Amino acid sequence: MGALGAELRRLAESYGVATSYRPAPDRTVEASATAVTLALAALGVDAADPAAALAARERDLRARLLPPTVVCWSGSPPDFLEGLPAGTRLRITTEQGETRAAADQLPPGVHHLTAAAPDGRTGQAHLIVAPARLPAPPGRSYGLLVQLYSLLSQRSWGMGDLGDLGELTAWAGRALGAGFVQVNPLHAAVPGAPTDPSPYRPSSRRFPDPVHLRIEDIPEYAQVGDRARLDGLVERAERLRAAVLEKGALIDRDAVWELKREALELLREFPLGPGRRAAYADYLAAEGQALEDHATWCALAEVHGSDWSRWPAGLRDPRSPETARARADVMDRVDFHSFLAWLTESQLTAAQRAAREAGMPVGVVHDLAVGVHPGGADAWAQQDHFAAGISVGAPPDAFNARGQDWGLPPWRPDRLAESGYAPYRGLLRGLFRYAGALRIDHVMGLFRLWWVPQGHPPTEGTYVRYDAEAMLAVLVLEASRAGAVVIGEDLGTVEPGVREELRERGVLGTSVLWFERDWEGDGRPLPPERWRADCLATATTHDLPPTAARLTGEHVELRDSLGLLTRPLAEEQAEAAADTGEWLEVLARLGLLHGTGGSASSEEAQIQAVHRFLLHTPSRMVGVWLPDAVGDRRPQNLPGTWDQYPNWRLPIADGEGRPVTLEELAAAPRLHALMEVLRSG
Known part of the structure; x- marks a missing residue:
């Protein structure tokens, strides 16, 4: 063309x-x-x-009098009125059931607006009324960042679970004075053989994955009649855990789920007590169609496979008569998957409660992935809201000349607006029930996304814009209702004005030390006083090398061993060493390098200095990548690899690669020395 x-x-x-x-x-x-x-x-x-x-x-x-959705910020004049003819009559039915004839001083919520103009035109719209901005986080705090699956305790069934999360938050809050713990997305995964281990390509963002359940913490566990069978599962789980912690095996999510699924089938055979049954019934009623759709997909996937586009034609439509009949045939399995969602959300709520009871002002920071798998539950249930034949990605840039295709279908901005952003609101409301804060992966996606047509390379895509004001209004509305903090992952290419608009609405950004340079000036490390205050400041993330590997240059050697370098090894090593050297010079000049283990040049001393630097910035939140606290060298995810590297399957380990349990972490002198840096900062 x-x-x-x-x-x-x-x-x-x-x-x-x-x-x-x-x-x-x-x-x-x-x-x-x-x-x-x-x-x-x-x-x-x-x-x-x-x-x-x-x-x-x-x-x-x-001909249109009103767009499908309009926004009004509390305390500001309704902008949408400016486009209406003089004499237009309004009728507003609020979310609370009141009827108003004016758009002034409306309560927060998503209301229904009807307008009638003198020329005979009429229009209807969803009216989102949101607070002008989110309140700032409660004081300044520091906390831990961890991929939950990687944090095994002596009670884990082969991967970290929600019981471990509760223990971590209780300990970190009480013993370390931490204000939060940030985890990876805990969204429901797409089952497979093997299951994609990435938490950033889920089946559903709306419902959590029951693989994270702590089986022993479910009340019905003590009532299981077939104790021999249950004890056998526990023994197999112990062997699975030992294989990871003692024999160097990778985390095997599928093996963990096989054991937990069988145990959950046993637990479900015991009837719920009256109180538990009533609570479950309330959950079913509150979640309604969204939960029924999710559980139906899970049940049908057991029969027809996990890609709904390959199901029999009649079942590809969640509202078809064929799907209704199929649902009736597998209703017991639909109830089973609904039951698992309830159990998982109950333990997620308990983890946040443990965090707050431990004194954490924020608690658990959950992570919202940018999209969902095209064959999964959300894409099936909400297919009218997704753009067919399109995938989300990134255009070519200085780091990737070929661009990126993430394999995630994007929401259609027009369908979102027509529904009053219903699926987005439901998603956020569900997450905020058990989150003290929410990290939004690729927060720039609230403004625009790079659409890649199916069958075409990422270089042949284009940006499609979303109504950022409406997306932000929904986000601020739901976060305000929950009293939660919002953190946007705004790393990489960000179009002008985005960070400013996010800050205006109270959404924090993300600043990673190695990327904070004076890019508009001499390119040197940005002095701490010039860092932005409205952010979460960290030394690294799950997609970047641990700090120990960056300081030693081992991250370059790793990429070389996997054939990922585009330049000679010596050239890459020299550039990495120069980058690290500049930062170490800054740390020394600021007097942040203190002797540890007899030397201010030791790796441990340098990692402590990095975090002293973060404390010298005005950042409202400072995060410590938990593997950094024990000298782990291995990234949890190495972008650009699939089967060449064990992405998302590594337990936290020490500097020699020996897995470290939660119990060992809690007693590790190196971790306590690093956390003392933050406590005394």
């Missing part, structure tokens, strides 16, 4: 489809006509005749 014509450009812009993008401030790249046309097609727009499609679009916009 040829170059973009004027009509196609205007048509695309009217739907929020970009016709160009800027990978750098001084460079603009034109989107291809193919990318633009296919993005429009995914939005239901036939652009074969751009002039005709544009004329139809402009007629629709002229």
Whole structure:
């Protein structure tokens, strides 16, 4: 397809489809006509005749009195009124059931708005009223960052679980003075052979994964009649745990789930007591259709496989008569998966309660993945809200000339607006029930996402814009209701104005030490006083090398051993050493390098100095990557690899690669010395 014509450009812009993008401030790249046309097609727009499609679009916009969703920030005049003809009458039915004739001083919520103009036009819209901004986090705090599966205790069934999370938060709050613990996404995974271990490509973001359950903490555990069978499962779990902790085996999520699923089947045979039964009934009623859809997908996946696009035709539609009949046939399994969701949310709530009881002002920080697997439960149940034939990714940049395709279908911005952002609201409301804070992966996705047409490389994609004001309003509304903090992962390429708008609404950013340089000046490390206050500051993340590996240069050697370097090893090593050396010079100049183990140049002393530096910034939250506290060298995830590296399957280990249990962590002198740096800061 040829170059973009004027009509196609205007048509695309009217739907929020970009016709160009800027990978750098001084460079603009034109989107291809193919990318633009296919993005429009995914939005239901036939652009074969751009002039005709544009004329139809402009007629629709002229006839429309209101867009599908409008936003009003508390304390500010309703902007949507400016576009209405003089004399337009309003009728607002609030979420609380009141009827109003004016948009002033409305309570927070998602209300129904009807407008009637003097010229006879009428319109209806969802009216989102949200607080102007989220309150700041309660004081300054420091906390731990950990991938939960990697944190095994002597009670784990082969991977870290919610019992371990409760123990970690109780200990970190009481013994270390920590204010929060941040974990990886705990969303429901897509079952498979093997299951994709990445927590960032889930089946559902709305419901958690029961693989994280602590089986012994379920009340019905003590009532199981077949004790011999249950004891056998516990013994197998002990062997699985020993294989990881003592024999160097990788975490095997599928093996863990096989044991837990069998145990949960046994537990379910014992009837719930009256109080528990009533609580479960309340949960079913509160979750309604969303839970029924999720549990139905789980039950049907047991029969037909985990990719709904390959199911019998009638079952691909969650509302079809065939699906209704199939659901009735597997209703016992639907109830089983609903029961597991309830149990898991109960233990998630208990973990947050343990954190707050331990004195944590924030508690558990949960992680919201940017999207879901195309064959999973959310994509099946909400398929009308997803763009067919499209995947989310990233355009080519200085780090990846080929761009990225993440294999995640994006939400359609038009369908979100038409529904008043219902699936987004439900997702956030569910997460905030047990989260003290929420980290939003790739928070820039609230503004725009790079759409890659199916069958095309990422280089042939284009950006599609979302109504960021509405997305932020829903986020601020739901977080405010829960009294929760929001942290946006805003690393990498961020378009101008995004960080400023997030800050205006009280959403914190993310700052990682090695990336904080004066990019608009001399490129040298950014002095601590110039760091932003509204952020979570850390030394590293799950996608980056642990601090010990970066200080020693072992991360470069690892990438070289896997064939990931694009330049000679010596060249990469020299650049990494120079980068690290600059930071160490800054740490020494600021007097932050103190002797540890007899030397201020020791690895442990340098890691402590890095965290002293973070404390010298004004950042409201300071995070410690838990593996850093024991000298772990291995990244949990190495971007650019799949089967070459054991992503998402490594237990926390010490500097020699020996797995370290939660109990050993709690007694580790090196960890306590590092945490004393933060306590005394």
